[in-house]
Amino acid sequence: MNHRLFILLVLFWLLINQTLALSQLLLGAFFSAILTLLAQRLRPERARPKHxxxxxxxxxxxxxxxxxxxxxxxxxxxxxxxxxxxxxxxxxxxxxxxxxxxxxxxxxxxxxxxxxxxxxxxxxxxxxxxxxxxxxxxxxxxxxxxxxxxxxxxxxx
Known part of the structure; x- marks a missing residue:
């Protein structure tokens, strides 16, 4: 799982909902995990930039x-x-x-x-x-x- 994407999505979820409530954190984590897993299927080849x-x-x-x-x-x-x-x-x-x-x-x-x-x-x-x-x-x-x-x-x- 792409941890950076997961964290970014959770932060956006909390920002959009304008709360740090535990229930919203858990709901955001749930949706972020699903979206992160689905996103991996859309992009099977990873970029490996150099220089x-x-x-x-x-x-x-x-x-x-x-x-x-x-x-x-x-x-x-x-x-x-x-x-x-x-x-x-x-x-x-x-x-x-x-x-x-x-x-x-x-x-x-x-x-x-x-x-x-x-x-x-x-x-x-x-x-x-x-x-x-x-x-x-x-x-x-x-x-x-x-x-x-x-x-x-x-x-x-």
């Missing part, structure tokens, strides 16, 4: 990219961009196969304004992105592969 320093650097890069992307999208919305944006889809070949790494990549891409994870072909391992301003396809491919995928591979594979 915490690299993960922190990746998090910093993602934060900086989100800030830059917010500024770029704001410029487009406010009409300060040179000409209309070139909206498009881009297929990017990936090497990363770990489901946790792919989930992290999906969160990174979706959290960055102006980009959306539009699809993933499992057989060919091709990521399809929808990009608000697709000016330089090679730069986008390099950014995804070198800046995000490469560290995620080292962290999760």
């Amino acid at each position: 915490p320093g690299l993960a922190l650097r990746l998090l910093w890069h993602v934060f900086c990219d989100i800030v830059r992307s917010n500024i770029a999208v704001s410029r487009i919305i406010l009409g300060l961009h040179h000409g209309p944006p070139k909206v498009g889809f881009l297929d990017i070949p990936l090497i990363l196969r770990d489901p946790h790494g792919l989930a992290a990549l999906a969160m990174i891409v979706t959290a960055t304004p102006g980009t959306v994870w539009a699809g993933h072909d499992l057989e060919r391992n091709i990521l399809t992105l929808h990009i608000l301003d697709l000016q330089d396809e090679a730069a986008w491919i390099h950014t995804i592969q070198a800046r995000y995928e490469a560290p995620l591979r080292r962290i999760f594979e």
Whole structure:
């Protein structure tokens, strides 16, 4: 059983009910135990991340990219961009196969304004992105592969 999840669920139960009564503690523990056991069946494969320093650097890069992307999208919305944006889809070949790494990549891409994870072909391992301003396809491919995928591979594979 995942003890951290169990404790977190019990604490949320007590917080939601705004009480520390023994009856609520026992009821919260009962429901938390059931949910924790059910959650294990939904996620049979556990993540085994490595290189915490690299993960922190990746998090910093993602934060900086989100800030830059917010500024770029704001410029487009406010009409300060040179000409209309070139909206498009881009297929990017990936090497990363770990489901946790792919989930992290999906969160990174979706959290960055102006980009959306539009699809993933499992057989060919091709990521399809929808990009608000697709000016330089090679730069986008390099950014995804070198800046995000490469560290995620080292962290999760």
